[in-house]
Amino acid sequence: MQSSLPENLIKIENNLKSLTRTRSIYSFLSIAALIAVIYSGLIVAETGNATSIWVGLPKFFDYPVDLFVGSWEYGYRWNLLLLEYLPDLISTINMALFSTAMGTLLAFFLSIFSSRNLIKSKTTVFIFRRIMDICRSFPELVIALVLLYLLGKSALPAVIAIIIHTAGALGKLFSEAIENVDKNPIEGLESCGASWFTRIRFGVVTQALPLFLTYTILRFEINIRASTILGFVGAGGIGEQLYTNIQWKYEADTIAIMFLLVSTIIALDYLSSYWRKSLIGLKS
Amino acid sequence: MNRSEIIKNYSDIVVTKFSSKMWSTFLVLGIIVYLIIAILSLDILQIHKKWSPERASLFALDTYAYKDHVTMKWSEPDDIIISFEGSRWSQYVGPYQKSDGLPERYPEWTSIGPEGETKISFKNGGFANLYDDKVTIENWPDTKETLVFRLDAQGKPYVENVDNLPKWIRVTENKIEVRPSLYERVQVYSKKVEVHRYNLGWNYFWFDFDSPLEPYGIWNAISLSFSGDRVDPNISNFSLLIQEFLNNDMWHHGQILWALLETIFMALLGTLLAALLGFPLAFFAAYNVTPFKFVRTILRRLFDTLRGIDFLIWSLIFLRAFGPGPFTGIFAIAITDTGTLGKLMSEAIENTEEKQQEGVESTGANKTLQHRFGIIPQILPIFISQTLYYLESNTRGAVIIGAMGAGGIGLQLLGAINTGTSWENVMYMSLLILGVVIFMDTMSAKVRRALIGDETLGAELQLAKMAKK
Numbered sequence: 001m002q003s004s005l006p007e008n009l010i011k012i013e014n015n016l017k018s019l020t021r022t023r024s025i026y027s028f029l030s031i032a033a034l035i036a037v038i039y040s041g042l043i044v045a046e047t048g049n050a051t052s053i054w055v056g057l058p059k060f061f062d063y064p065v066d067l068f069v070g071s072w073e074y075g076y077r078w079n080l081l082l083l084e085y086l087p088d089l090i091s092t093i094n095m096a097l098f099s100t101a102m103g104t105l106l107a108f109f110l111s112i113f114s115s116r117n118l119i120k121s122k123t124t125v126f127i128f129r130r131i132m133d134i135c136r137s138f139p140e141l142v143i144a145l146v147l148l149y150l151l152g153k154s155a156l157p158a159v160i161a162i163i164i165h166t167a168g169a170l171g172k173l174f175s176e177a178i179e180n181v182d183k184n185p186i187e188g189l190e191s192c193g194a195s196w197f198t199r200i201r202f203g204v205v206t207q208a209l210p211l212f213l214t215y216t217i218l219r220f221e222i223n224i225r226a227s228t229i230l231g232f233v234g235a236g237g238i239g240e241q242l243y244t245n246i247q248w249k250y251e252a253d254t255i256a257i258m259f260l261l262v263s264t265i266i267a268l269d270y271l272s273s274y275w276r277k278s279l280i281g282l283k284s
Numbered sequence: 285m286n287r288s289e290i291i292k293n294y295s296d297i298v299v300t301k302f303s304s305k306m307w308s309t310f311l312v313l314g315i316i317v318y319l320i321i322a323i324l325s326l327d328i329l330q331i332h333k334k335w336s337p338e339r340a341s342l343f344a345l346d347t348y349a350y351k352d353h354v355t356m357k358w359s360e361p362d363d364i365i366i367s368f369e370g371s372r373w374s375q376y377v378g379p380y381q382k383s384d385g386l387p388e389r390y391p392e393w394t395s396i397g398p399e400g401e402t403k404i405s406f407k408n409g410g411f412a413n414l415y416d417d418k419v420t421i422e423n424w425p426d427t428k429e430t431l432v433f434r435l436d437a438q439g440k441p442y443v444e445n446v447d448n449l450p451k452w453i454r455v456t457e458n459k460i461e462v463r464p465s466l467y468e469r470v471q472v473y474s475k476k477v478e479v480h481r482y483n484l485g486w487n488y489f490w491f492d493f494d495s496p497l498e499p500y501g502i503w504n505a506i507s508l509s510f511s512g513d514r515v516d517p518n519i520s521n522f523s524l525l526i527q528e529f530l531n532n533d534m535w536h537h538g539q540i541l542w543a544l545l546e547t548i549f550m551a552l553l554g555t556l557l558a559a560l561l562g563f564p565l566a567f568f569a570a571y572n573v574t575p576f577k578f579v580r581t582i583l584r585r586l587f588d589t590l591r592g593i594d595f596l597i598w599s600l601i602f603l604r605a606f607g608p609g610p611f612t613g614i615f616a617i618a619i620t621d622t623g624t625l626g627k628l629m630s631e632a633i634e635n636t637e638e639k640q641q642e643g644v645e646s647t648g649a650n651k652t653l654q655h656r657f658g659i660i661p662q663i664l665p666i667f668i669s670q671t672l673y674y675l676e677s678n679t680r681g682a683v684i685i686g687a688m689g690a691g692g693i694g695l696q697l698l699g700a701i702n703t704g705t706s707w708e709n710v711m712y713m714s715l716l717i718l719g720v721v722i723f724m725d726t727m728s729a730k731v732r733r734a735l736i737g738d739e740t741l742g743a744e745l746q747l748a749k750m751a752k753k
């Protein structure tokens with residue numbers, strides 16, 4: 001059969017076969033590597049863990065069941081607990097909102113100085129990018145823990161930590177957005193003799209604003225989680241209440257706080273995806 | 285055309301409606317009012333009260349410098365203790381050293397003066413001399429004369445023979461503190477005299493105080509490990525080197541590196557498991573692959589629940605089941621990200637181009653092959669870039685979960701900060717975390733660029749681009 005084919009077709013056929021063979025070898029190798037990583041990782045985890053996976057797995061539902069039984073026994077007054085913890089939730093949201101606002105402002109300035117199409121000096125761009133990298137790479141928790149030790153327990157260290165992290169993380173995304181804007185409006189403005197500020201205001205910001213807002217909304221969602229976690233280590237708000245109630249084994253209160261948190265996160269998730277979609281829709 | 289004509293002809297463009305003007309004014313006003321409320325409610329203005337630069341600079345100093353202590357009790361002036369960071373377990377000279385029968389290691393910056401006093405030389409060229417009944421400091425900056433500190437009849441310290449003291453000497457009722465700069469400090473109490481001498485660097489980083497390799501230093505120890513003469517006859521030099529490094533009592537390298545490995549594995553395994561679970565499930569949640577609305581709805585709600593219950597709460601639940609350890613972190617990350625990846629991927633699958641699948645169908649391929657060659661090649665770049673993106677953020681997340689009790693470097697860091705004294709360890713661990721996070725960042729960016737090309741586009745933007753198609 002093959003001998004009846006023209007020579008170049010046979011060549012192609014053989015080439016294809018060898019390519020397929022190499023490919024399957026590669027995929028086999030990568031799957032083997034994947035399995036090896038997972039297996040060795042589970043072994044590392046098994047030795048490092050207090051409880052073995054086979055002991056822990058059946059106990060998975062113990063805690064949720066405890067929580068629900070505890071709050072069932074608490075009775076109908078459970079609803080009032082939601083009201084009781086609402087101020088803490090608001091203070092956590094306040095922390096997140098303020099630090100997102102400040103962080104976004106900082107990120108905006110950082111991103112302008114780290115965009116190649118706005119700044120001619122390569123050194124400036126390099127320095128500002130490294131500043132953003134460092135701000136971004138430290139987990140909020142590390143900065144917050146150190147500041148909590150220095151400033152005492154309050155919301156302030158958490159706010160500063162989140163601002164620093166937000167500035168770095170958003171700054172990178174902002175500068176990517178700025179570097180991707182259409183050049184023509186900027187050049188047009190330049191040809192009219194517009195100053196550097198005017199070019200940024202009308203040439204860059206107008207184009208990148210929808211993306212900026214999209215990223216900021218996404219960040220706000222992330223920062224609510226972050227400020228809850230920082231509450232655990234002493235920044236106050238609903239995180240601290242959650243921590244205390246878990247320590248004291250107040251099941252009903254714990255469930256109430258979890259309920260508040262989860263519903264906030266889910267509500268925000270829907271809201272932000274709705275905003276984001278409408279913003280991106282605007283852009284196109 | 286003059287101005288009024290332009291306004292007349294293009295009124296919808298040129299003239300801004302009053303209501304929309306008011307709207308933006310109210311928005312700006314609202315933002316300003318909120319910021320004022322937030323600044324007041326978050327105590328931002330109190331920052332100067334809480335922030336003490338002196339305390340902060342001391343902590344900062346501790347992160348990059350170490351200090352040697354010299355302590356003399358007035359009751360036993362002959363038994364001077366010279367130690368590293370004031371620790372009982374690391375005395376150059378002192379009772380611990382003597383009771384173990386070890387030789388006394390007088391540092392080179394101490395000497396015995398003509399009257400038998402102990403002379404301590406400082407980096408600023410000055411000396412502190414410890415006599416049996418007095419302490420003198422000589423040759424210090426902006427003081428020509430030698431200052432003498434003694435105890436008075438009531439046992440309180442006082443300064444002899446000086447009318448106008450330099451600003452850097454503080455005399456209180458029970459204590460005299462001499463601190464011309466951050467690097468030297470002499471404290472005279474009624475019971476004892478304590479001298480701190482600071483040096484830059486991380487001392488005993490490679491080998492701890494009692495290690496047999498300590499006198500050699502790291503480079504000599506490395507070259508020793510290739511030579512024949514054994515430092516410890518029972519063990520080869522190379523294994524001794526590794527063992528002494530990892531079991532360093534002051535820096536706990538073994539423990540910290542293991543914790544770091546745990547944290548990396550938490551992030552890696554969590555993300556891998558999430559990818560392995562989320563990718564197939566995404567197909568069952570996409571309407572162009574799964575015709576059963578029932579299945580799709582259930583999966584969608586499952587994704588929302590997994591994602592909505594934050595990883596914080598998941599890690600609390602897993603912490604109860606598995607106790608502190610990497611499993612808690614792995615499962616908390618895996619469960620949360622299964623939801624996120626599943627949702628993102630199912631949206632991506634629904635946004636794929638139909639034509640490619642139709643093309644595969646026209647060759648007579650069955651459904652599985654259609655999905656394999658019609659859909660997967662379209663979503664694979666997004667899948668990989670999203671997974672790498674989550675791996676990156678999970679590395680930071682794993683540190684946080686660790687601090688909440690799952691172990692790893694996060695917990696070590698929390699411990700080091702809470703002791704409040706080992707700031708050099710805090711710095712060391714922070715740098716390790718920073719290194720790992722930056723490494724993950726660059727690696728994932730490189731892989732992404734190699735696989736996808738258009739790296740400058742953020743993940744969110746890529747999805748948006750895809751949705752527009």
